[in-house]
């Protein structure tokens with residue numbers, strides 16, 4: 315339609331007629347599609363605090379921050395964090411004030427199941443907290459987007475045969491998911507089983523996250539990743555079998571830095587594809603197609619053989635597991651922060667997933683750095699990612715489950731760079747929707763408020779609300795970006 319219009323308009327432009335003034339409105343002036351889920355996101359360990367309230371179990375993050383305080387910048391921990399356990403009603407008030415339609419939060423597995431196992435009993439206080447949170451959201455017209463696992467594994471399960479390395483873990487997770495579905499399926503329409511399997515496996519082959527088992531590199535990340543996929547598919551199947559009449563939708567939240575080729579050479583184009591398949595594709599491909607992408611399969615099998623191993627470092631799925639994994643997502647949850655340029659080369663520990671990918675990455679000098687060494691501002695990567703999933707997987711429904719900008723809080727409320735980040739990323743999403751035909755149904759900003767940023771403690775701040783961590787009240791204050799978002803949503807939403 316747009317092409318036809320411009321054919322008509324061009325001759326008029328040349329003639330200088332008054333009619334030449336008409337142009338279809340720029341994409342930036344259009345509303346988002348009806349029902350678009352603007353929202354914000356947090357995660358249990360990063361905001362809740364109340365780490366030992368009544369019978370809550372210890373998580374691997376409680377454990378590592380208490381037993382190895384130097385693991386975290388300034389020896390911080392999430393014991394109190396934003397105290398959202400006590401302040402969730404205020405949190406909901408402030409999101410409502412911004413105009414958010416959805417809230418993505420996670421359930422702390424050990425808060426509900428102290429040992430991680432349903433058979434050992436659940437915590438009434440824990441369950442009650444999430445019941446009240448969900449009810450309060452619904453009462454305020456905010457859609458709960460519930461993540462079942464955002465990295466705070468019950469420590470008891472870590473101690474039992476290595477957490478995500480344990481062959482039984484997928485059954486424990488499925489039992490936990492079943493328990494949560496049985497309580498909340500009628501109220502929750504969007505479920506994320508597992509947040510960022512790619513980040514989780516970093517704890518089983520690197521020390522980027524708990525449980526920091528770096529010595530397992532090259533093996534641990536693939537075993538953990540395999541079990542994460544099985545856990546997801548079992549939870550998905552269970553929902554379909556027992557709860558599908560509630561019409562909820564389920565996905566994982568996938569992540570990576572989107573990789574574009576460093577040049578238009580065939581080698582760089584192939585390197586970018588490998589980079590994608592070893593990040594987003596590692597998990598999206600099995601969830602949609604049933605098994606690992608052939609690139610992963612062949613490269614890791616080949617490397618394992620070359621290293622003299624009898625079996626591949628990348629485990630195999632049985633036919634039954636493939637059948638169960640295939641199509642186990644009703645939409646794609648995508649976390650997007652940044653992008654990279656890819657070339658062929660070797661980097662990372664030997665062996666490791668990064669080294670297996672045979673990719674080295676670089677930044678485009680035009681991408682603005684941030685306080686996070688891994689994050690530069692490159693909104694074009696988001697549009698490319700949305701097009702990649704549209705083209706590769708038949709245009710699935712996509713929810714952008716995280717997207718955000720870190721600063722050091724030195725000018726805490728005057729966060730104009732964050733505004734620029736959201737403005738340019740929203741523009742990229744609108745182009746993807748209206749110019750490329752991508753099926754994006756929502757966006758949750760990371761994060762509603764400054765919070766415990768894992769190894770960076772409280773130094774890197776992603777919030778649109780500032781939090782005073784020196785005050786026992788953990789006072790929340792709107793940043794400029796929060797005012798901006800409020801206005802932006804009012805202007806671009808069908809209210």
Ligand code: PNW
Pocket residue numbers: 357360509510513569570571649651652688716760767768776
């Ligand atoms: C996310 N990447 O992790 C997590 O889900 C959040 O808990 C976290 O606070 C947020 O990002 C900000 O760090 C990511 O390399 C880790 O592209 C790595 C990447 C993306 C997200």
